[in-house]
Each structure stands twice: as structure tokens, then as C-alpha cells.
Amino acid sequence: MRIAMWSGPRNLSTAMMYSFGNRADFSAMDEPFYAPYLKQTGINHPMHEEIIAHHECDPAKVAAQCALAGTPHRYMKHMPHHMIDGFPMDWAKGCVHVHLIRHPAHVIASYTAKREAPNFNDIGYGQQTALFDQIGGMVIDSADIRANPEQMLRKLCCAIDLRFDPAMLSWAAGPRAEDGIWAAHWYGAVHKSTGFAGAEEPLPTLTGKAETLCAQAMPHYQKLYDQRLR
Numbered sequence: 001m002r003i004a005m006w007s008g009p010r011n012l013s014t015a016m017m018y019s020f021g022n023r024a025d026f027s028a029m030d031e032p033f034y035a036p037y038l039k040q041t042g043i044n045h046p047m048h049e050e051i052i053a054h055h056e057c058d059p060a061k062v063a064a065q066c067a068l069a070g071t072p073h074r075y076m077k078h079m080p081h082h083m084i085d086g087f088p089m090d091w092a093k094g095c096v097h098v099h100l101i102r103h104p105a106h107v108i109a110s111y112t113a114k115r116e117a118p119n120f121n122d123i124g125y126g127q128q129t130a131l132f133d134q135i136g137g138m139v140i141d142s143a144d145i146r147a148n149p150e151q152m153l154r155k156l157c158c159a160i161d162l163r164f165d166p167a168m169l170s171w172a173a174g175p176r177a178e179d180g181i182w183a184a185h186w187y188g189a190v191h192k193s194t195g196f197a198g199a200e201e202p203l204p205t206l207t208g209k210a211e212t213l214c215a216q217a218m219p220h221y222q223k224l225y226d227q228r229l230r
Contacts, residue, residue, distance in 0.1 A: 039057040
């Protein structure tokens with residue numbers, strides 16, 4: 001089984017990668033198209049030069065890696081906005097596609113703490129709904145996972161015909177072998193964790209451009225939220 005887990009940034013996506021990667025029967029990949037995305041778009045992200053120097057930047061070679069089987073399973077953490085026009089998608093055939101979502105107010109508040117002034121493309125909601133329309137798959141909300149990790153992970157495993165493994169509920173603190181080099185900037189909190197955080201905090205209050213951005217993202221979030229696994 002190859003699982004393609006699609007989400008925007010600041011969305012419990014790294015914790016989910018650690019959860020599946022902690023299973024003995026899974027290998028994990030961390031945003032394999034991130035370096036090609038930065039190389040081809042020229043967008044200035046934190047650690048831009050280090051990411052391009054350290055990771056494969058040829059999208060065709062990355063696609064070939066994504067097409068390989070795991071041990072025996074593979075979990076791939078992907079971001080929809082990394083899949084720019086012209087990047088191959090043949091590797092996605094036969095994958096189990098899952099869309100991980102989070103309320104945009106939480107995403108925007110968390111993102112701006114790491115990189116100032118995100119725009120709509122940075123947070124991936126439009127690309128995610130477009131991808132969902134194209135390839136389908138199931139939807140799971142990060143708030144539901146945080147509220148009851150075992151229950152939701154059991155439901156997800158059942159939905160994709162995968163045996164639940166209690167190893168998914170905890171992991172050792174610190175970096176993991178599958179981390180991209182960008183972990184040094186983005187993964188500080190999850191590196192301190194040994195499992196999923198507790199229930200989500202109340203929605204933060206946004207103002208100005210952040211509030212406008214949240215309003216732009218909400219219809220896309222709501223569309224997927226209505227399809228979520230319950």
C-alpha cells in the first residue's frame with residue numbers, strides 16, 4: 001500500500017508522518033516535491049538554498065521514487081501546492097489518497113509564526129480542493145485526530161483496509177530519519193512531542209490581511225470538511 005496524504009502546511013501533517021512512520025511495516029517520505037517546487041518557482045522560503053542543495057530537484061526522478069513500493073507499505077506526506085503544472089502525477093495511480101485538513105484560522109496563525117505574510121497559494125486550500133476534485137480520496141480533519149487520536153486512526157485504518165497498529169499513537173522525541181532538511185526551521189514543536197497533542201485550542205482571532213485570507217480559504221475548507229471521515 002502507498003498512502004499519499006495531502007495537506008497544507010501547519011496541519012498536523014508531520015505528526016501524522018511520524019505516526020505512520022513509527023509502524024514497522026511502513027517507510028515514510030517527507031514532502032518529496034518540495035525541492036522541485038522551490039527550484040522551479042523560485043519562491044523564497046526559509047532554508048531555500050539548503051533545500052535545493054540537499055534534496056532531489058528533478059520532478060521526474062522524484063515521481064519515480066514515489067512510485068516505488070514501501071516496506072511493505074509507504075506513507076508519503078505531500079502538499080497540493082507543490083504539484084505545479086507540468087509535474088508528473090502518474091506515480092499517484094494506485095495510491096490511497098487521504099486529504100488532511102485543518103481550520104484555516106489555526107493554519108494561518110501557526111504559519112505566520114514561522115514565515116510572515118502568507119498568501120492564498122502558500123496555504124494550499126485552493127490547490128487541495130482542486131486535487132480532491134481530480135483524484136478523490138477520503139478526508140480527515142486534524143481537530144478530530146487531536147480530540148481522540150486512537151479512535152480516528154482506527155477509523156482511518158478501517159476505511160483504507162489497513163490493520164491498526166498501537167505504535168501509531170506515540171513515537172520517540174527528536175528528529176527522524178525521514179525528515180526533510182527543512183525540519184530545522186519548521187519541526188521544533190513536533191520534535192519535542194512523543195504523541196499527538198491534546199484537543200485543538202479555540203480559534204484564534206485574526207485581523208487585517210490574515211482575516212481576509214481566512215475568509216478566502218473557508219469555502220475550500222468547508223467543502224472538504226463536509227466530506228470528512230466521522
